[in-house]
Amino acid sequence: MTDVQELSDWAPDWLQAITPQNRAGLQVPDQVEDSRLQTPLSQLSQSNHDRDDELKPPKITNITVMPSPNRMVKRKLQGIHLFMITVNGTLGIGLYWRGGQILELAGPLAALLAFLLVGLLSWAVMQCITEMLCIWPIPGALSVYVSEFVDVELGIAVGIAYWFSYSVGFGALIATLAAEFDFWTGTSGDKGIDGGIVYLLIPVILIAVNALDIEIYGLLEVVTGCLKVACLLAIGGVLIAVNVGAGKQGYIGTQYWASPKVYDRDAANDWGTAFLMCLSVAIYAYMGVEIVAASALESAPSARWTRKTSDERESQLAQTPNDSLIGNTVRFSAKYISLLATISYSLSGLLVSFDIPWYHCHLPRLSWVDSTANIDCSDVSDSIPANTTSAIVAIAVESGIPHLADVVNVFLVFTCLSCASTNLYVASRVLFGLTSRLDGGKGQPWHLRLLSWFGRTNRYRVPLRAMIFSAASFIWVPFLQLQGGTSSSTSIGMFIEILAQMSSVAVVIVWTCQVLAFIRYYHCIKRHKNVLEQQKIPQLSRDNVEDYSYRSHAQPVLAYVALAGCLFVLVVANGAYLWKGFHKFPFLSSYLFIVVFVAMWILLKVARGARWRHVDLSNPDKVVRKLRKLHDIRLAAS
Template sequence: MKRRMAHRKLRSIHIFMITINATLGTGLYWRGGQVLELGGSLAVILSFLLMGILAWVVMQSIAELLCIWPVPGALAVFVRKFVDDELGIVVGIAYWFTYSVAFAYLISATAAEIHFWLDSAEFDGVVLYLIIPLILILINSFGVELYGWFEVATAVVKLSCLVIIIISMIVFAARGTHDLANWENPTHFDNCAAHNWVTALFMCLSIATFAYVGIETPAAIALEARPPKMKSTGSGESQQLNYTGNIGDTVRFSAKWISVFACFAYTLCGLLLSLTVDATNEKLPRVDWVDQSQAAVTSAFVLAAELSHAPGVASAFNGFLVLTALSCANTNLFIASRMLFGLINQIEGGPDERWYLNVLAWLGRTNSYRVPIRAMAVSALAFIWLPFLQLARSSAESSQGTETNSFDGTAAPECQGGGATSGITSFIDILADMGSVGVLIVWACECWAFIRYYNCINRHKDELMERKVPRVRRFDEGDDNDYPYISNGQPFTAYFGLIACLFVLLVVNGAALWNGFYVEPFLSSYLIVIIFILLWILLKYFRDGRWSLVDLSDPNTVESIIRGLHQFSFSGYPNESTSNTGRNSSMWPLSLLARSPREDR
């Protein structure tokens, strides 16, 4: 069983910094310029602010559940236990897909930033697309505690770079590097992409979603979090570390505050961007389905440095962006591997099992350092071929040339699409956008899970207290209450989060189609939703699942679910001499690909 458990060695500082690395990526530095060009100065602020508020609302529900049950594969487990078995499986798969494809996408995005200095297909293929991923795989092979400190170091550097960029942007704005034309017309929009500013704003909200992917990271890596207190017992070779306290205390700070930090940083940077770069600048990136024949574009922050004419600043900013993309890619690989491990680590396999269950059982093992190396390798290799498509695009561009398109923002420009590179570009962007849409689906499901959990323990609170079930006294204000954390404004916060996520998924993400049908935004917005629903239906048939939600009306069933989650929270504790050892206590059988116990259904 040890080969199916990970070490619980991540401290609170590790989890917070890992979450910083996962959240602070190219969503701000690259897509911020895309939002500015598309919707103008007001849209770039509102997009990051409103999506930040939604992220905070969602994290209220996730944080409360996570502080009670920091279990492996938490995001999938919460949905499975309180909503539906098969839905929980699909949530886990969608979440793994998001981070696995994001790992490859960020490697591809790094190439665009490297081209600021060097545009060489040979360098891209050998160094960026082959050697760099191998280095990141090697880093992810370290023991989790060593990896945690590596993440702390890179996050400190990344945060320092963010502070430098913010200070520099304030200086640029104070020096008046342009005439504030953005705020003379704050509702400027790309009238080739949208008929009106509201449509453009909705499209900007959809783009800004990508920047907040990662705020739920504490739930994805909770299986390796350790309790905040420990004491040593015994001596010599028999010495053991006995952990006390709740593991949820370790993840609480990150779960509560990362969305607040991200919202503040992104909104501030959006404001500064609107004060330093004109929204009509042709070097700003446009949405590809509007125009794939653009001149060379760059990050809006690098462009701001170029407009300042400060020597070397643009190059330094671009270096920051390269570091940001690579560190984010490294963290995304870590998250993807833990999500996959959380899905399959309790599949036993055996000669009587089906072949694919034996394969998954083999993948769900750790190495001697308790690192899920096999799940990590699968997560890395699943889409590692994606960056190499850039080489085919570069070859097409060099043989056919690239047209440029000028856009002054005052009259509807000629919308150019297609071309030799459009298929490759569209395919890469569609996969990346599907990932961010997938996270919105996960957010909605987590809010739904919390609503059902909240109503469930409210309904059965008396029975649960009589049976002395721990950590369920949410509505009891006694001094001996062991409930670890009560989130803000519940259950209204969860209802609002669910409705808002569905609104973004079904309405906001479709705004790009209001100006005519385009294949790329349709696939980017709705393909993952269609696949998600179809996979849910297929799993229902494949597992002979009930076409109903988990029955939470029986207090016996609810008690069984909650006690099982309590036991599962102890999985991976290193003090195996305690009572929380053995398969029946420390490792609750929760295989997400096997049929669940009947009482949960």
């Protein structure tokens, strides 16, 4: 048996030294793929007469990879857990609030097309993320991909932006929850209910739920996810039933499609400009399709069964590395959640446009635009509360069905609660993924020691420190409404809406960087294909369907289309708010975070003394070491 060799250069202080007395763990051949014991490429590139020793059977070394337990999470989430966590994070309040805003802004055609086009963009982005995620389902995956294939400091900035989007999203959803309670308590709300229950008690309960063992939490996510899907189907049925009932009363909902390209003339000069605004609004609803990348660090191994006999399947399980099976667990959620969201949002937007006119008084409007010139309330039921801002609630009230609006609003409250819980889960896992591999030992800078403190878990392997910090960072935001109320037209309401919109901008930035990372990864493995095959680096041959976990469609053309689409939304669609005149609110909500993100990237470059250039992917030696390093991280994490 050979001596234990030195670990890879990425290994931090928590990856304990391996001693001869503790060798009962993992058996790894010296020269097999995925092993941190591989011979350097420079030695393998010698001529054949210098490599006779390679013909000998590989030596086996018994090693034990022993990360400290408080730096690890449990890998217990199955595919159904990952899928429902992603459902809970994606099918959120945007489904019920943003559809009405799009309808008011650009009419019924936009209510369908905006959700459909943004959904296709999210699908294209997820195709790129899924391909890398199935190979490397690792902690902090979205940050690591950008760091390894684009730029190290950019990857760090992406991780911070991704954490921000879900941490601030948690606070914004709690603020939205108060607005939904105001449906029953009145426009001004009840400060006792809002402050004591909504802003304080509910966040504490959600933190407690997220602190549960991951197996229990995953089960709760499955239950709430199933209920959320059932609620979605029920609301779809209600919208269809209301439309059919409306026809019996003498008018047909499709009459609202007689002029499908109407628009709010106070917000835009033409329908095209209004439609571009709708694309920006629709993005918020698709936040969460990439959540599976954040929860992958807790996914359990899952075999990919093919049409083989039971004995062959058992043999496949025995020979397939545990870490590669984890990629099979995340694949279904990563592939299909964007399609589910696209179908759900597009159909919901279409059904809403059949049941309520675009000029209805209680459709949510852009808070910074005075749209009173377009409002005609002569035919609106007096029973609709003045603070109603959800198109579906307004439709339920107008239907005349007793208590239907109350039931629908309960659905909205439940949706908001489950989405807030998942936002907190994602934020905590993103922060943990960013900090869990930091070296917080003696001699390290104080800020690294501080950040590494968040990369620890409790006795249940839950990143409680990261969770509490993520919740506390923006939980103060909803309390501002105690002074200014829940209306988005007040200065406090606008401030909260800016934060919520900034979270969606942050997600689009993350999407953009992921697509860029995939493009560079794709060309990298294509350029060095022969070298990678010669060195037998596993799971990186896109031509090998048995070895390659998932091959996305129409690449790299699809990736370039996705990159162009993300940049178009960030620059053009967000800028359309300013084409009718400059307004501080849309400018800040659309571009403030972009400025902050770029400034953060520059600051990281300066602080780390880094060079202004992409990661070098031209040198085959460096590429092989980089890919082995990613395999090492995957191996250690599993």
